[in-house]
Amino acid sequence: FALCFARGYVMLLGRAVYRPWFGLLTSLVDVSLVSAALMAFVLLREPVTATNSRLIFDFYFFAIAATALRYDARITLAAGALAVVQYSMVIAVATLNFDLFAASPLSGPYGRFDWPTQMSRVILLAAMTALAAAIVYRSRELRRLSRSDRLTGLPNRTYLEERLVAEFGPEILDTQGRFDRARMRERVFRDPAQRHKLEAITHPAIREEL
Numbered sequence: 001f002a003l004c005f006a007r008g009y010v011m012l013l014g015r016a017v018y019r020p021w022f023g024l025l026t027s028l029v030d031v032s033l034v035s036a037a038l039m040a041f042v043l044l045r046e047p048v049t050a051t052n053s054r055l056i057f058d059f060y061f062f063a064i065a066a067t068a069l070r071y072d073a074r075i076t077l078a079a080g081a082l083a084v085v086q087y088s089m090v091i092a093v094a095t096l097n098f099d100l101f102a103a104s105p106l107s108g109p110y111g112r113f114d115w116p117t118q119m120s121r122v123i124l125l126a127a128m129t130a131l132a133a134a135i136v137y138r139s140r141e142l143r144r145l146s147r148s149d150r151l152t153g154l155p156n157r158t159y160l161e162e163r164l165v166a167e168f169g170p171e172i173l174d175t176q177g178r179f180d181r182a183r184m185r186e187r188v189f190r191d192p193a194q195r196h197k198l199e200a201i202t203h204p205a206i207r208e209e210l
Helices: 002-014 022-043 047-052 059-070 073-097 115-146 157-168 181-189 192-209
Strands: none
Touching: 022 047, 022 059, 022 073, 047 073, 059 073, 059 115, 073 115, 157 181, 157 192, 181 192
């Protein structure tokens, strides 16, 4: 399922279909796939494998860390919150339907079920979310500082591109979400109103630089 979803997403991008919410959707799916794998063990009547897994649980951290690449702290917080909620649900379903203390002997491959370990896992998920969000916030702050010339304080190219995206929408971005000059030209040259709008943005910036 994960490979099919990834393949479909790549196909959409290959057809120049880009939407701002794609990043949120894929991040939430990443987290949900980890939760689904753990819940599958509960359904297979192996609840201790679900609650004490030493391999699958760690993929939560990969999924949360990957959200930092989206460059949006809201996506990171949403994915982290979903991970906490879904893992808590896995624990709740397992404890409500099975006697985990009887099902997890000390000699078992995954050890014995205990609440302190489960609470520490939830806390680690929350801490990972906070760390990833802090990294995104700091990265955005550094980018904000890089949008202006350190000597003159005037906006630079990065600022201008972000301003154009805000004014003309995500249609001027390429399949990777980056500013596409060709799409920008195609849009403004076929519509005089759009061209005047572009000139109203770029001409003041050019005059300030001069």
